[in-house]
Amino acid sequence: MDEKIYEIKESHIADPGALGTAGFALTTMALSLVNAGIIPAANVFIFLPLALVYGGLAQILAGMWEFKKNNTFGAAVFTSYGSFWIAISLLFLFALHKTLPFGNLGQVLGWTLLLWWIPTIYFFIASFKTNWVLCITIGLLIIAFPALGFGNLAGASGASAIQLGGWCGILAAIGAWYLSAASVINSTFKKTVLSVGPIG
Numbered sequence: 001m002d003e004k005i006y007e008i009k010e011s012h013i014a015d016p017g018a019l020g021t022a023g024f025a026l027t028t029m030a031l032s033l034v035n036a037g038i039i040p041a042a043n044v045f046i047f048l049p050l051a052l053v054y055g056g057l058a059q060i061l062a063g064m065w066e067f068k069k070n071n072t073f074g075a076a077v078f079t080s081y082g083s084f085w086i087a088i089s090l091l092f093l094f095a096l097h098k099t100l101p102f103g104n105l106g107q108v109l110g111w112t113l114l115l116w117w118i119p120t121i122y123f124f125i126a127s128f129k130t131n132w133v134l135c136i137t138i139g140l141l142i143i144a145f146p147a148l149g150f151g152n153l154a155g156a157s158g159a160s161a162i163q164l165g166g167w168c169g170i171l172a173a174i175g176a177w178y179l180s181a182a183s184v185i186n187s188t189f190k191k192t193v194l195s196v197g198p199i200g
Helices: 017-035 041-068 072-096 102-129 132-189
Strands: none
Touching: 017 041, 017 072, 017 132, 041 072, 072 102, 102 132
8 A cells, every 4th residue: 555645734824912912902901091090990891891802702812823823922821811801800790790799809809910920920031032022011010910919909008009000001001002013014014114122
């Protein structure tokens, strides 16, 4: 019997980072505007649909495509933060529907944000081998997560910490949007229009 040799062709897909960073940016900006005091706290639920669909589902899909590209960093980051946004959305929905008392929301949210500081730390370390914009963006989250975590745990006296976390989130969202724009514009124009400053 003749031996058949099958040629395996490499699969080329578009950069899923453009979608992942855009989903992260818009959702982070929406909630950070509330945390920073720019949008009234009564409108905090503005982020929920975005967090479930764009920041959540779309980011997780981007993470799955990063697995396809054999990019461990992108796969872990997008899938993790996509899951983060869905988890935060569920937390607020539980509180909204009285499954979780509103009085406990600050404590649960505070500890949740502090726990998310852990993966963010090693994502930050890994970002040293990517580019400066991504490194700065995740670096801002290194400040935002503990500020928001301790701020929520402190209750009314933690307003300043939450505001600091909000401003860090706004800057991180801008950085993520820039990364998304660079990916979309550079790939469309087939040249570097927006530089992200490769490290090294």
